[in-house]
Structure formats: structure tokens, C-alpha cells
Amino acid sequence: MNIKERPAYTTLAEIYDAVMQEVNYDFWADFLDALMLQHHPNPESVMELACGTGSLALSLDELECYEMWGTDRSPEMIAKARQKNKDRMCSVNFSVMNFLDITIDRTFDVVICVFDSINYLHEPKQVLRFLQECQKLLGPKSLLIFDFTTPINSMEAIDYLNNEEDTTDNHFHFLRRSTYDAEKQIHTNRFEIQKLSADHQTVEEEFVEVHRQKIYTLQQMLDIIDQTPYTVVAKYNEFEFEEANEESLRITMVLQCLHTQS
Ligand SMILES: C[S@@+](CC[C@H](N)C(=O)[O-])C[C@H]1O[C@@H](n2cnc3c(N)ncnc32)[C@H](O)[C@@H]1O
CATH class of the missing domain: 3.40.50.150 (Vaccinia Virus protein VP39)
Known part of the structure; x- marks a missing residue:
């Protein structure tokens, strides 16, 4: 897809x-x-x-x-x-x-x-x-x-932000991956978002959003x-x-x- x-x-x-x-x-x-x-x-x-x-x-x-x-x-x-x-x-x-x-x-x-x-x-x-x-x-x-x-927050956050979750309320599924580049002080969250069919059985569309933040x-x-x-x-x-x-x-x-x- x-x-x-x-x-x-x-x-x-x-x-x-x-x-x-x-x-x-x-x-x-x-x-x-x-x-x-x-x-x-x-x-x-x-x-x-x-x-x-x-x-x-x-x-x-x-x-x-x-x-x-x-x-x-x-x-x-x-x-x-x-x-x-x-x-x-x-x-x-x-x-x-x-x-x-x-x-x-x-x-x-x-x-x-x-x-x-x-x-x-x-x-x-x-x-x-x-x-x-x-x-x-x-x-x-x-x-x-x-x-x-702050940098300390990013270093702690990457341990718990790599998560995969279903948001069943509106037929989307997402996966978030977090990385932190300590030298450049850049925190990246990559969201992979799937739009599901009404019965949640099929993936209709897939999107990616990459969020980069300076810490x-x-x-x-x-x-x-x-x-x-x-x-x-x-x-x-x-x-x-x-x-x-x-x-x-x-x-x-x-x-x-x-x-x-x-
Ligand atoms: C982490 S979200 C926080 C949203 C909200 N303050 C909250 O507490 O849920 C960051 C928000 O910043 C907005 N944003 C980023 N850059 C912006 C800009 N240059 N001008 C206005 N909004 C911006 C994004 O569109 C997004 O809604």
C-alpha cells in the first residue's frame, strides 16, 4: 500500500x-x-x-x-x-x-x-x-x-513512547516510534497511522507524520x-x-x- x-x-x-x-x-x-x-x-x-x-x-x-x-x-x-x-x-x-x-x-x-x-x-x-x-x-x-x-525528559520519554495502540473510537490505528539525538538535541516522533474499514478488518489508507522537536x-x-x-x-x-x-x-x-x- x-x-x-x-x-x-x-x-x-x-x-x-x-x-x-x-x-x-x-x-x-x-x-x-x-x-x-x-x-x-x-x-x-x-x-x-x-x-x-x-x-x-x-x-x-x-x-x-x-x-x-x-x-x-x-x-x-x-x-x-x-x-x-x-x-x-x-x-x-x-x-x-x-x-x-x-x-x-x-x-x-x-x-x-x-x-x-x-x-x-x-x-x-x-x-x-x-x-x-x-x-x-x-x-x-x-x-x-x-x-x-528538556533533554532529561527526552531521554526518559524514549523508554515509554515506543508504543502501538488501537484507537477504536474512530477507526484509526497508530504506531508511535520515538528517538532522541542527544548531540543535536532533536527528539523525533514518527507516527504511522492506518485508517481502518468500518469493521476494522481492512487497512484502507496509511499515513506517516514525522514530528521533530528541538529540545x-x-x-x-x-x-x-x-x-x-x-x-x-x-x-x-x-x-x-x-x-x-x-x-x-x-x-x-x-x-x-x-x-x-x-
Ligand atoms: C504537542 S501539540 C500541543 C497542542 C495543545 N497545546 C495541547 O496541549 O494539546 C503542538 C501544537 O503546536 C502547533 N504548532 C506547531 N507550530 C506552530 C506554529 N508555528 N504556529 C501555531 N501552532 C503551531 C501544532 O499544530 C500542534 O497543534
Whole structure:
């Protein structure tokens, strides 16, 4: 069978929520909610960049404290987010947008970009561009909150991410293989996705998506931020109010920018 190579987050959108079923987005939303309240006097409007299928934005919306927006580069992921918005009777404003080309003309109290979406930026200059673009969305008191995963996380993850799973709910089957190049700090996830017939007996189509992420150390990220007008308000280890360090697996940064573009 002819295996079709697809860009990241096109076919995967069909099974993304099944792949992420272990992720507790409500817990994540509670952590971010606490973090926003800790560092902003009155957070009301929140933009999630790279929101994927919208699970986190929807969990935040259900707290009924925020005017929620969500954007992502992938139209397929946003289509899923919009459907869930409708199904859950939420009111998140979802749209397609590349976070390296921000076109929404307003500011938010908080801009969030989590679940290692930043790791898709392979060069420090792209992270600089991201930080510059985000300035368009930030007022003087606004927060930019983003996370990234570290080399230690990738080294641990490859032990458990080589998995094969059936996602029987929507007739797809996937196999994920993970590798990590420690020298180049590149983490690769290769997803082989099979579309099954209604009775699950036949493979109708096969797709491959290769996701490559650059894995930054804390010091590398701090060196990048140092070149910008942002100040680091806080940096947290995983989902705790504990200072991140070079041993952290996932780091959540809270930044503020004194020179906003608004
Ligand atoms: C690991 S997923 C995280 C999705 C979501 N934040 C979540 O928690 O489930 C990474 C997301 O980043 C998005 N993404 C990658 N590069 C992007 C870019 N330049 N602009 C906007 N979204 C991007 C992908 O389309 C994908 O939905």
C-alpha cells in the first residue's frame, strides 16, 4: 500500500485526543489558573497559542473566569477544537493562526503556549521571532506563559513512547516510534497511522507524520530570553510552584515584556 507522508498535525488530528487520553487537561488548567492569579492582578482575557484540539482552552473556559481564545497553525486541529467547543457548549473563540505570524489585532491579559509547542522551533532565532510576535498580543501587565521540555525528559520519554495502540473510537490505528539525538538535541516522533474499514478488518489508507522537536536546556532558553525585552517573572518545575532547574523535565516560564507593541 502507498504510505502517504503528511505534514505534522494533519492526519494526527483525527486521533490526537486518543493519543493524549492520559493527559489531565483539567489539572493542567487548574495549575495555569493558579499561576495567572499569582502573577497578574486581574486576568480576564486569555489567548492560547498552538492550542491543538482545544482541550486546555476548553478546560480553562469551563472555569467560567476567562474570555478564552485559542489559535493553532493546523486547520485540522482547529476543526476538532471547534467541534468540541460546540459539543461542550463552551464559548472559546478558535481560529487558525501561525504563532510566527500573529495577525490578531488586540491584546490579552495572558498569552499561553504549552505542551512543548515551542519545541517545534528548531533555531534560537525562531524562538526570538516567536517572542517578538507575542509582543503584539501583550499589554504592559500581560503575562506570556509557555513551557518546553528538556533533554532529561527526552531521554526518559524514549523508554515509554515506543508504543502501538488501537484507537477504536474512530477507526484509526497508530504506531508511535520515538528517538532522541542527544548531540543535536532533536527528539523525533514518527507516527504511522492506518485508517481502518468500518469493521476494522481492512487497512484502507496509511499515513506517516514525522514530528521533530528541538529540545532546549534551561540555560539555552534563558540565554535566548536574555536577548529580548522580556523579564523572567518565574520559572516552574513541571506543574508545581517550585523553581525550575537543569534537572526539570518540563519547565513553565512566566514572562513579562516592558516594551509592548500596543
Ligand atoms: C504537542 S501539540 C500541543 C497542542 C495543545 N497545546 C495541547 O496541549 O494539546 C503542538 C501544537 O503546536 C502547533 N504548532 C506547531 N507550530 C506552530 C506554529 N508555528 N504556529 C501555531 N501552532 C503551531 C501544532 O499544530 C500542534 O497543534
